Structure formats: C-alpha cells, structure tokens
Amino acid sequence: MNHFSVTRALFDEVMVPNYAPAAVVPVRGEGSRLWDQEGRDYIDFAGGIAVTGLGHAHPKLVAALVEQAQKLWHVSNVLTNEPALKLARALCELTFAQRVFFANSGAEANEAALKLARKYAADHFGPDKREIIAFTPSFHGRTLFTVAVGGQPKYTQGFEPLPPGITHVPFNDLAALAETISDHTCAVILEPILGESGVVSATPEFLQEARKLCDRHRALLIFDEVQSGNGRTGSLYAYMGYGVTPDILTTAKGLGGGFPISAMLTTSPIANSLNVGSHGTTYGGNPLGCAVAGAALELLSDPGLLAGVRHKHETFMSGLHRINERLGVFRELRGKGLLLGCELIEPWQGRSRDFVKVALEQGLLVLVAGPDVIRLAPSLIIPDELIEEGLNRFERAIARLLSQTVPANEELAHAAR
Ligand SMILES: *Cc1c(COP(=O)(O)O)cnc(C)c1O
Numbered sequence: 001m002n003h004f005s006v007t008r009a010l011f012d013e014v015m016v017p018n019y020a021p022a023a024v025v026p027v028r029g030e031g032s033r034l035w036d037q038e039g040r041d042y043i044d045f046a047g048g049i050a051v052t053g054l055g056h057a058h059p060k061l062v063a064a065l066v067e068q069a070q071k072l073w074h075v076s077n078v079l080t081n082e083p084a085l086k087l088a089r090a091l092c093e094l095t096f097a098q099r100v101f102f103a104n105s106g107a108e109a110n111e112a113a114l115k116l117a118r119k120y121a122a123d124h125f126g127p128d129k130r131e132i133i134a135f136t137p138s139f140h141g142r143t144l145f146t147v148a149v150g151g152q153p154k155y156t157q158g159f160e161p162l163p164p165g166i167t168h169v170p171f172n173d174l175a176a177l178a179e180t181i182s183d184h185t186c187a188v189i190l191e192p193i194l195g196e197s198g199v200v201s202a203t204p205e206f207l208q209e210a211r212k213l214c215d216r217h218r219a220l221l222i223f224d225e226v227q228s229g230n231g232r233t234g235s236l237y238a239y240m241g242y243g244v245t246p247d248i249l250t251t252a253k254g255l256g257g258g259f260p261i262s263a264m265l266t267t268s269p270i271a272n273s274l275n276v277g278s279h280g281t282t283y284g285g286n287p288l289g290c291a292v293a294g295a296a297l298e299l300l301s302d303p304g305l306l307a308g309v310r311h312k313h314e315t316f317m318s319g320l321h322r323i324n325e326r327l328g329v330f331r332e333l334r335g336k337g338l339l340l341g342c343e344l345i346e347p348w349q350g351r352s353r354d355f356v357k358v359a360l361e362q363g364l365l366v367l368v369a370g371p372d373v374i375r376l377a378p379s380l381i382i383p384d385e386l387i388e389e390g391l392n393r394f395e396r397a398i399a400r401l402l403s404q405t406v407p408a409n410e411e412l413a414h415a416a417r
Contacts (some may be wrong), residue, residue, distance in 0.1 A: 004116040007037070022360055029056025032382040032390075043390035050195065050227045050339065050377035053254035053300060060295050061257050067292035075287070077280060083290035087263075090294060093237060094301050096245045097265035101274065106226030106252035107141025109262035110189070112279060113248045114145055116266065117220045119188035120273040125186075133180055133188045133219075135171040137197035137370075140189065140224055141208070171197075172206050177286060178213060185219040187248075192238040195227035198373045199334060199341025207244040220247040220270065226262070227339065230254030231300040231380050234310040234337035241336070254380075257296040260279065261289035300380070309337045309380050312387065316340055316376065319391040327398050340376040341369055346371035357399045364393040 004010070008023050024036040032055050034042045040250040047053065054061060068083060075081055077146050088100040103139040114132060121129040132149060140146040143276035147155040148162040150280065156162055169176040181188065188210055194200040228238040229251035237249065247270055252262030283289075299305060317333060320342060324330045344352060352368040359366045368373035378390075 007109065016320070016354075026362065031055040031377045032386045039142050040363065042360070042363050042364045042365050043386055043393060045376045045378045045390050045394075046367045047369060047379055048258060049253065050232060051253045051256075052258045053230055053232065053380045054257045054296060054381035055381060056258070058257060058296075058299075060299060061259075061292050064291045064295035064309075065259065065288065068121055068288050074111050074283075076282060077154075077285065081287045081290070082265065083287045083294055084122070084285040086152075087294045089296050090301075091263060091265060094297070095249070095265055096239075096267070097249070097397045098268040099266055099271035101264040101266075101279075101324050102290065103252075103262045103264070104260045104283050104286075104289070105141070106224075106250065107143045107146045108281060108284070109138045109226065109250035109252055109264045110146050110149070110222075110224055111143050113222050113224075113250050113266075114149060114189065115279060116248065116264070116270065116274055117189075118223060119278065120220060120270050121186035123273045129184055129186045130165045131175065131182070131184045131186060132166045133185055134166060134168055135190050136168045138171065138191055138194060139196035140191075141226075143390075146206045156239060169186065171200065173204055174206055174209050174407075176204075177210060181213050183217050185214075185217050187220045187222050188214055189222040189224060191224045191228065193228045193233060193336055193339060195339065195375075196369055198370045199339060199375055202242070203337055203411045204242055204244075206237075207242050208257060211244050212219070216248075217368045221247060222248045222250070224250050226250055226252040227377075228336075230296070230308055231309055232337055232339050232377070233305055236301050236306065254300070255296065256289055256293045259289050259292040259411075260360070263292045263293075275281070279324060305380060312380075312382065312384075313337050313340075315384060315387050316391075319387065322389065323398065327395065327402060329398055329402070335376075338376070338378055338380055338382075341375070342374040344372050344374070354401060354405070355398065358397040359394060362393040362397040362400070364390055366394070374403075 008025055026034040026036050028035045032044045034044055091097055091100050101112050134149045134151055136151050138150055142148045145163050148166050151168040167180055169180050192202050223239050223246035225237050232254055249265040255261055320333050329348055330342045333346045335341045349372040352371055352374050355374050356366055367375040
C-alpha cells in the first residue's frame with residue numbers, strides 16, 4: 001500500500017509544473033456543487049472550463065457510462081462500434097454535417113480540421129493553396145499546429161520552429177480579412193465567440209462576410225466550436241444562432257459533459273479528402289466516450305433546455321448588473337447563453353486571477369478569460385437558487401477584495417470603501 005497523503009502539496013512533487021491548481025482538491029460533485037477533501041462546498045460557475053454543461057454526475061450520463069462500461073470499452077478503429085455510429089448519426093441529424101470524425105480533445109479536432117483543409121485544397125486545387133487565416137486573439141489548442149494557428153506568443157515561444165503558412169488578422173476586422181484572403185487561402189478558422197480570449201462575440205456581419213469571402217476564394221470556413229458548442233450559447237451550436245454555416249465545425253468541451261471526446265463535423269465532399277489511412281487516432285470514437293456523449297447530446301439538443309439557457313443568461317446578467325451597481329468593478333458584462341464575460345474596469349485590469357482566488361475563498365468557482373475578464377461557464381441546467389447563491393458569494397468575494405486591496409487608482413479604491 002502507498003503511505004502518503006494526497007494533498008495539493010503532492011502536485012508539486014509529482015506533476016510537471018505546467019499548471020498552478022488552487023490549494024483545494026475537489027473529491028465529489030453533484031449538479032452545480034463540488035466538495036473538497038475537507039467537505040467544504042463550492043458552487044460551480046466554471047463548469048470545468050465550459051465542459052460540464054449538464055453539471056456533475058448527471059444521472060443519465062452516469063447511467064450511459066456504467067451501462068457501456070459493462071459491455072465494451074475499446075475496440076480501436078480496426079472495428080467500428082454502436083455508440084460511435086449512433087452519436088455520428090445524431091450529430092448529422094442535428095447539424096449541417098454529413099460526416100463526422102471523432103477524437104479526444106479540442107486540439108485534436110482542430111488538428112484534424114486544419115489537416116483536412118490542407119488536404120482538400122491539395123486534392124482539388126493543387127500545391128499553391130496552403131495558407132490558413134486565423135485571428136488575433138484566438139485559441140485553438142496546444143498542439144504545435146494549433147498553437148501556431150492560435151498565434152499567441154505566450155503559447156508558441158520556445159517551441160519554434162512553427163508550422164508555416166499561417167496568417168493572422170484582427171478578430172472582427174472585416175477589412176483586414178478581405179485584404180488578406182486570396183486564392184492561396186485554403187481555410188479561415190475562427191471561434192464564433194472567443195472563449196479563452198475574453199468572451200468576445202463575432203459580429204453577425206463578420207461571420208456573414210467571412211462566409212462570402214471564403215466562397216469567393218474557394219477557401220473552407222472552419223468554426224472552432226470547442227467551447228461555444230453543445231448548447232453553451234443557447235443554440236445547440238453557435239453557428240445556428242448566427243445563421244452562418246461553416247464547412248467544418250469542431251467541438252469538444254461540452255460534448256462529453258466531462259468525458260473526453262471531441263468531434264469534427266463536415267460535409268461528405270470535403271470529408272472525402274480524408275481517405276483511408278490519411279488520418280487517425282487510437283481512442284477517437286471510443287465506445288465509452290461516444291455512449292456518454294450520445295446521452296449528453298440527447299439532453300443538450302432539447303429545445304426546452306436551450307430555452308432555459310437563454311433564460312438563465314438573463315438571470316445571470318441582471319444579477320451581475322446589480323452587483324456592479326453596488327461595487328462598480330465591471331466595465332462591460334457580455335457573452336451569449338451561459339458563456340459570460342465580466343470585463344474589469346481599468347484600475348483592476350490585469351488582475352482577473354485575484355477575483356478567481358477570492359471567489360474560491362467564498363466557495364465559488366469562476367474562471368478567467370485573459371487578465372482583464374472574469375469568465376462564467378456554469379452548468380446549462382444550474383437551478384435558479386444556485387445562481388442566486390453563487391452570485392451572493394461572488395458579491396461577497398468582490399467586496400472583500402475591494403476592501404483588502406489598493407488598486408492602481410487610489411481614488412476608486414476609496415470610493416469602493
Ligand atoms: C479549450 C479549447 C480548445 C482546446 O481544447 P482541448 O480539449 O484543451 O485540446 C480549442 N479551441 C477552443 C475554442 C477552446 O475553447
């Protein structure tokens with residue numbers, strides 16, 4: 001037997017130091033609550049970074065996982081399996097897609113999408129159509145290709161040389177896109193709503209025009225809906241809310257409700273460029289993941305659930321505005337559905353992590369979206385009582401931070417007291 005205590009301190013002894021997790025270690029979750037090793041409870045407005053869209057330990061997901069676990073775990077892609085085929089069929093019925101590729105993470109789904117776009121261009125237009133256009137800021141994952149496409153120096157520095165053929169233009173800047181796109185462009189990839197990079201929504205015109213520009217230059221339009229998908233914005237996929245259909249869509253986070261699975265969706269003519277042997281993954285389409293995602297998708301595609309997301313958006317927004325009337329720390333409150341961003345006023349910019357820390361002390365989990373924005377991505381079925389209790393904790397946390405700290409602007413700190 002092992003004789004050591006499993007605490008946060010152990011992390012520093014045994015884990016690669018690429019994360020800085022909080023001091024508490026959760027051991028159990030149910031719905032929108034988590035409990036740590038000491039039995040303290042936390043209200044979850046973070047959702048495991050927009051993953052647990054149906055809360056923790058949803059009975060239907062648990063049942064799907066247990067049932068599948070007793071039947072068949074893994075067969076590899078040498079064989080297919082029932083849960084994968086059922087999930088692919090459901091995704092095709094619910095979206096524009098005619099073909100589906102499964103992987104295990106958002107980055108892998110994007111890797112597949114980007115490789116497919118290059119391959120499709122090579123198959124149909126020859127070797128001069130290789131350029132990928134992406135936007136700043138954006139985030140598409142942590143493989144070498146996806147950090148290069150994401151284009152954030154903090155994620156690429158030291159990992160060079162990076163894959164070439166990637167150009168960046170400012171997000172929502174139509175003129176810059178129009179100027180940059182050409183017949184050498186094979187794909188334009190974007191997040192309809194920037195997740196990690198501040199919870200900024202694409203303007204409808206930006207997506208509509210991006211669609212037209214891609215059509216004109218025969219470039220594929222890829223929507224990275226790893227974060228915005230699976231009901232998060234109040235539409236099953238954000239593209240549906242915009243009425244702009246991509247050629248390839250990637251999704252992950254909410255798809256498995258916490259079980260690792262991702263998908264790349266596309267049409268059959270495009271899919272044909274990934275012919276036998278051209279791309280693959282050992283675990284993609286794994287029966288366990290697909291069984292859980294199948295159960296999740298059935299719940300997430302329910303119009304009642306999606307209407308609930310839009311309703312809860314209003315509940316959150318009015319609560320956050322009330323907090324701001326009293327404490328005045330937010331410059332803007334924004335987002336769609338239950339992907340919400342609270343941008344800090346200038347004196348507090350750069351300090352979003354401090355808010356996460358004080359919230360945790362008050363028993364509330366929230367996220368950052370860059371240094372200036374606090375991000376909320378709760379369960380899509382969080383009960384109204386927990387929204388209220390969580391917002392109370394949020395207000396207490398912010399009040400405490402304001403009373404403890406002197407921000408850059410002394411006058412504002414004084415006003416807050
Ligand atoms: C989280 C995220 C990714 C990366 O997903 P992983 O599962 O961490 O690889 C890619 N794109 C977007 C928009 C994301 O939010």
